[in-house]
Amino acid sequence: MAYIHLDGVSKQYGSVWAVDRVNMAIEKHEFVSLLGPSGSGKTTLLRIIAGLERPTTGRVLIDGEDVTELPPHKRGVAMVFQEFLLFPHRTVYENLAFPLRMLKLPKSEIEARVEWVVGILALRGLEKRYPNQLSGGQQQRVALGRGLVGRPKVLLLDEPLANLDRELRQEMEVEIRKHQTDLGIPFIYVTHNQEEALSMSDRIAVVRGGRIEDFASRTDIYDRPKTAFIAQFVGRSNRFIGTAATAGDTISLSGEGVRIETATRPGIADGERVAAYVKNEKVRLRPASAGGAGAANTLAATVRYVILRGAYAEYVLGWSGGELVASRPRSEAEFTEGAEVVAFWDAADVDLFPVPEDSR
Amino acid sequence: MKPRVAPAIFLGIPTVFLVGLFVLPLLSMLVLSVWRTENYHIIRDFSFHNYEVLATEGAYMTFLLRSLVMASAVSLICTLLAWPIAYGITLYGGRYKLLFSLAFAVPFLTGEVLRIIALQGLLGPLGLLNGVLLSLGAAPLRVIMYTNVASAIGLVYLYLPIVVTVIYLSLLNFDQRLIDAATIFGASPARAFFEVTWPLNLFGTLIGFALCFIPCLSATLAPRFLGGPNGTLYGMAMAQQFGESGTWALGAAMGVVLFAVSVLLVVGVARLIDLRRTGFTGFGRG
Amino acid sequence: MRIKIKPGKFALLATVALSYLFLYLPVVHIGLASFARNSNFPYPPKWSLDIMARLFSNSLYQTALGNSLIIGIFAALLSTALAGLATIGLMRHAGRRAPLYLALFIAPLFVAEVLLGISSLIFNGLFLGLQGNMVSAILANTVHCFSYALLIIATQLYRYDWRLDDAAMVFGASPARTFFEVTLPLIWPGLLGAFIVTFIMAFNNLEISFYLLGATPTLPSAAWGALRYGVKPELYALATCVNLIVFVLLAVMFVLMRTGLVTFGHRPERERSAV
Numbered sequence: 001m002a003y004i005h006l007d008g009v010s011k012q013y014g015s016v017w018a019v020d021r022v023n024m025a026i027e028k029h030e031f032v033s034l035l036g037p038s039g040s041g042k043t044t045l046l047r048i049i050a051g052l053e054r055p056t057t058g059r060v061l062i063d064g065e066d067v068t069e070l071p072p073h074k075r076g077v078a079m080v081f082q083e084f085l086l087f088p089h090r091t092v093y094e095n096l097a098f099p100l101r102m103l104k105l106p107k108s109e110i111e112a113r114v115e116w117v118v119g120i121l122a123l124r125g126l127e128k129r130y131p132n133q134l135s136g137g138q139q140q141r142v143a144l145g146r147g148l149v150g151r152p153k154v155l156l157l158d159e160p161l162a163n164l165d166r167e168l169r170q171e172m173e174v175e176i177r178k179h180q181t182d183l184g185i186p187f188i189y190v191t192h193n194q195e196e197a198l199s200m201s202d203r204i205a206v207v208r209g210g211r212i213e214d215f216a217s218r219t220d221i222y223d224r225p226k227t228a229f230i231a232q233f234v235g236r237s238n239r240f241i242g243t244a245a246t247a248g249d250t251i252s253l254s255g256e257g258v259r260i261e262t263a264t265r266p267g268i269a270d271g272e273r274v275a276a277y278v279k280n281e282k283v284r285l286r287p288a289s290a291g292g293a294g295a296a297n298t299l300a301a302t303v304r305y306v307i308l309r310g311a312y313a314e315y316v317l318g319w320s321g322g323e324l325v326a327s328r329p330r331s332e333a334e335f336t337e338g339a340e341v342v343a344f345w346d347a348a349d350v351d352l353f354p355v356p357e358d359s360r
Numbered sequence: 361m362k363p364r365v366a367p368a369i370f371l372g373i374p375t376v377f378l379v380g381l382f383v384l385p386l387l388s389m390l391v392l393s394v395w396r397t398e399n400y401h402i403i404r405d406f407s408f409h410n411y412e413v414l415a416t417e418g419a420y421m422t423f424l425l426r427s428l429v430m431a432s433a434v435s436l437i438c439t440l441l442a443w444p445i446a447y448g449i450t451l452y453g454g455r456y457k458l459l460f461s462l463a464f465a466v467p468f469l470t471g472e473v474l475r476i477i478a479l480q481g482l483l484g485p486l487g488l489l490n491g492v493l494l495s496l497g498a499a500p501l502r503v504i505m506y507t508n509v510a511s512a513i514g515l516v517y518l519y520l521p522i523v524v525t526v527i528y529l530s531l532l533n534f535d536q537r538l539i540d541a542a543t544i545f546g547a548s549p550a551r552a553f554f555e556v557t558w559p560l561n562l563f564g565t566l567i568g569f570a571l572c573f574i575p576c577l578s579a580t581l582a583p584r585f586l587g588g589p590n591g592t593l594y595g596m597a598m599a600q601q602f603g604e605s606g607t608w609a610l611g612a613a614m615g616v617v618l619f620a621v622s623v624l625l626v627v628g629v630a631r632l633i634d635l636r637r638t639g640f641t642g643f644g645r646g
Numbered sequence: 647m648r649i650k651i652k653p654g655k656f657a658l659l660a661t662v663a664l665s666y667l668f669l670y671l672p673v674v675h676i677g678l679a680s681f682a683r684n685s686n687f688p689y690p691p692k693w694s695l696d697i698m699a700r701l702f703s704n705s706l707y708q709t710a711l712g713n714s715l716i717i718g719i720f721a722a723l724l725s726t727a728l729a730g731l732a733t734i735g736l737m738r739h740a741g742r743r744a745p746l747y748l749a750l751f752i753a754p755l756f757v758a759e760v761l762l763g764i765s766s767l768i769f770n771g772l773f774l775g776l777q778g779n780m781v782s783a784i785l786a787n788t789v790h791c792f793s794y795a796l797l798i799i800a801t802q803l804y805r806y807d808w809r810l811d812d813a814a815m816v817f818g819a820s821p822a823r824t825f826f827e828v829t830l831p832l833i834w835p836g837l838l839g840a841f842i843v844t845f846i847m848a849f850n851n852l853e854i855s856f857y858l859l860g861a862t863p864t865l866p867s868a869a870w871g872a873l874r875y876g877v878k879p880e881l882y883a884l885a886t887c888v889n890l891i892v893f894v895l896l897a898v899m900f901v902l903m904r905t906g907l908v909t910f911g912h913r914p915e916r917e918r919s920a921v
Binding site: 462 | 657658661676679728729732734735738751755761762764766768772792846849850851853866867869873881888892900
Binding site: 047050051052071072073076077078079081083085087088089098099102103146150156 | 807809810812813814815816817818819820821823824827828831832
C-alpha cells in the first residue's frame with residue numbers, strides 16, 4: 001500500500017471539472033512533481049490533498065488513513081506557497097514556531113526544532129526580523145523552513161520558486177531536493193516549469209485538463225513521452241505532420257518535403273495523419289558540403305539565427321517546410337548565421353503520435 | 361468546517377438583521393401610507409387618499425419641487441467643490457494626505473444639530489459674519505439670514521465632507537500611473553484628465569453625488585433653522601406630520617414619495633452608466 | 647502626472663484652503679465664544695468658564711449625555727460586529743451572489759436618516775405595539791451605522807490576503823485559532839476604525855433616535871429642543887465639547903492608521919494563480 005493514495009478524485013466548479021477522476025499512488029521517500037500548464041488543475045489537486053478544497057468525488061488517503069473528510073489542520077501536512085504567505089505580523093522565529101505551537105510541543109522542543117531549521121536553511125541572525133524585512137530568497141527559505149519544521153507526513157509545494165529569479169531558483173532546486181532526501185518524507189511539488197520538475201523529481205505526473213496524462217519516472221516522461229501533449233510540453237521539440245505509411249517494421253511519414261522514418265508503433269494505421277516530434281538536442285548538423293541531404297531523417301536548411309545558451313548553441317534553421325531548432329553543444333563544430341547545413345537525426349529519436357481530430 | 365454553516369453565519373445573521381430592522385420598517389411605512397389618520401387615530405382602510413392629497417394640494421407639490429431643486433443645486437455645488445479639494449489633497453497632500461482627509465471627517469461626524477448650531481454662529485443675526493459687518497459699521501447681510509440661500513449654504517456645509525471623502529477615496533484607489541501612461545502616449549495633462557482620470561473616478565463621483573442628494577432631499581433641520589418662511593422643504597413638512605399635526609399616514613405617504621425619488625435616482629444612474637467603464641472594480645475576490 | 651502650470655496649482659490649493667476655512671470657521675468661532683464672556687462677538691475674547699460651568703451644571707444635559715453614550719457604545723459594538731461578519735461573508739462565502747448581498751448591505755446608505763427614523767417608528771409603534779425605548783433606538787442606529795462600518799472594514803479586509811488563513815490551517819490551526827492568531831491581529835485596525843466612526847455617528851444622531859425615544863433625551867435632541875427657542879451660549883459650549891471629543895477620537899484613529907499602514911501593509915505581489 002502506497003503512502004499517499006488519491007482514489008478517483010474529482011473536483012467540479014460549476015459545470016467545469018477542474019480535476020477529473022485522478023488516481024495516484026505516491027510512496028514514502030518519493031519526490032513527485034505535478035507538471036502542467038496553468039489552468040490544468042494541478043494546484044486544485046494539491047489543495048485537495050492539503051484539505052483546502054473538498055473533492056466532489058473520490059477519496060484521499062494519507063498513511064493508510066482516509067482523510068477526505070478531515071479539515072486541513074487535522075491532516076498533519078504542510079505546504080509551501082507560491083507567494084510564501086508568511087504571517088506578516090510575526091517574526092521569522094514566530095513564523096517557524098507556528099506549526100510547532102499548533103502541535104502543542106513543549107517550549108524547549110520548539111526552540112530546539114526552530115534552531116535546527118534555522119541551521120539547515122542558513123537563516124541564522126534573521127530570527128527577529130519581520131517578513132517584509134527579508135529578501136525574496138530569504139522569505140523563500142523561511143517558507144520552506146515553516147514547511148519542514150513540524151516534520152509533516154507530506155510536504156506540499158505550490159510553485160514555490162515561481163517568484164524567484166533564475167539563479168536563486170537553481171540554487172533552491174538543489175537545496176529542496178537535498179532536504180527531501182535527508183528527511184525521507186514525500187514532497188509533492190506543483191509547477192508549470194519543466195526544468196524544475198525534471199531537476200528534482202523521482203516521478204512526474206503530467207496534468208492536463210484536470211486529468212493525469214502520464215505518471216512515470218522523469219526519464220520516461222522526458223525520453224519516452226506517452227502522448228503528443230507530453231512530447232510537446234516536456235522538453236523542446238520540432239514537430240512534423242504528415243501521413244503515415246508502413247513498410248515492414250518501419251513506418252515513414254511524408255509531407256512538407258521531408259521523409260521521416262522510424263520503427264512501427266502499435267496503434268498507428270497506414271494512411272493516418274500523424275505528428276512526429278524530434279527534440280531540439282537530438283537534431284544534429286553537418287555542413288551542406290558534406291552532402292547526404294534527401295535521405296530519410298535528413299533535411300537541407302539554412303542557419304537563420306544562432307542563440308547562445310552558455311554551453312549550448314541553439315540554431316534556428318530555415319528549410320522548405322518552415323523552421324527547425326537544433327540545440328548543439330558548443331564543443332561541436334559551430335555554424336554562423338547564413339550557413340547552409342544538413343540537419344539529421346536518428347530514427348530512434350523520433351516520437352510518433354496520431355494527430356487528434358481537433359488539432360490543427 | 362461544514363460547507364453550509366459558514367455562509368449561514370456570516371451572511372445570514374446580517375441579512376436577517378437588515379430585513380427585520382430595515383426592510384420591514386420601510387414596508388410598514390408603505391402600508392401605513394395607504395391607511396388614514398383621523399383625530400390622531402389610524403383607520404385601516406385601503407385608499408390612495410394620502411397620495412391624492414399630496415398630488416392635488418399645491419403646497420406639497422411646491423415643497424417637493426423646491427426640495428428637488430435644492431437637493432440638485434446643493435449636490436452639484438458639493439460635487440464641483442469636492443473634486444478640486446479631493447484632487448488637491450491627493451496631489452499635494454504628500455505624507456499628510458490622511459490627516460487632511462480625516463480633517464474633513466471631523467465636521468461630518470459632529471452631528472447635524474451641533475453643526476447647525478455652529479452655522480448659526482457663522483450666519484445668524486448675531487453670528488460672526490454679521491458681527492464683523494456690524495463692527496465695521498456696515499449693514500447686516502440679509503441674504504444669509506433665514507432664506508433659501510442660507511439653507512443651501514447650510515446643506516453644503518453639512519454634506520460637503522461626505523462628498524469630498526468619497527471622491528478622495530476613489531482618487532486614492534485610482535492608479536496614478538495610468539496618467540503617466542496617458543501622457544507618455546501623447547495626451548496633454550488636461551486631455552489625460554478627461555480621458556483617464558475623470559471616467560475612472562466617475563463611479564466614485566456618482567456615489568458622492570447620491571450620498572449628498574438623498575439626505576438633502578429629505579432635509580428637515582437645515583431648512584427649519586436656517587431657512588425662512590418660504591423655505592419649507594418636503595422632509596421638513598413630512599416631519600411635521602409626525603410631530604405637531606399627528607397625521608402619520610400622510611407623513612408615511614410623503615416618506616414613500618421621498619424614498620421612491622431616491623430609488624429612482626439610484627436606479628436611473630445605475631442604468632445610465634456602464635459600470636465597467638467607470639472604474640468600478642467590484643467587491644471581494646476569490 | 648504633476649501639473650506644472652502654476653495658476654492651476656494655485657487655484658487648486660486656494661480651493662482646498664478656502665473649504666477648510668469654510669468648515670472650520672464656525673467651529674472655531676463657537677469654540678471661542680463658549681470660553682468667553684462676550685460670547686456673541688468674542689474678538690478679542692474675554693476669557694471665562696462661566697458658560698462651560700452653566701452647561702455642566704444642567705442636569706438635562708447630564709441625563710442626555712448618559713443616554714447618548716449608551717446608544718453610541720451599543721450601536722457601535724453591534725454594527726461593527728455585524729459588519730465584520732457581513733464583510734467576511736461577502737468576501738469569502740457569497741460567491742456569485744455577492745452583488746445581491748452587497749446591494750442589501752449598503753442600501754441603508756441610500757435611505758435618508760429621517761426616513762429610517764420614521765419607518766422604524768411606524769413599524770415599532772403600529773405593528774409591534776412598542777413604545778419608544780432605548781433598545782429600538784440602538785437597533786435603528788445600528789442599521790444606519792452598519793453600512794458605514796461595512797465600508798470601513800471592507801477597505802481593511804480588501805488588503806487582507808485570505809490565503810494566510812489557508813497557510814495557518816495547513817500548519818495545524820483550527821478555524822477559530824486561525825481567526826484569533828492570524829486574521830484578527832491583521833484586521834483589528836479596521837474594526838477599531840469602524841467602532842470609532844459608528845460610535846461618533848450614533849452618539850450624535852438626532853433623526854433616528856428622536857423618533858424612537860419618545861421623551862427620553864439624548865444630547866442632540868436636547869440641543870435640538872433648546873435650539874427651537876434660539877441659540878444660547880450653552881449650545882455653543884455643548885457643540886464645542888462634542889467637537890473636542892470627536893477631534894480626540896479621530897486623532898487616535900489617525901495615529902492608528904499611521905502605524906496600521908506601516909505594520910499591516912501586507913500586500914501580496916501576485917493574485918491567486920489560476921486553479
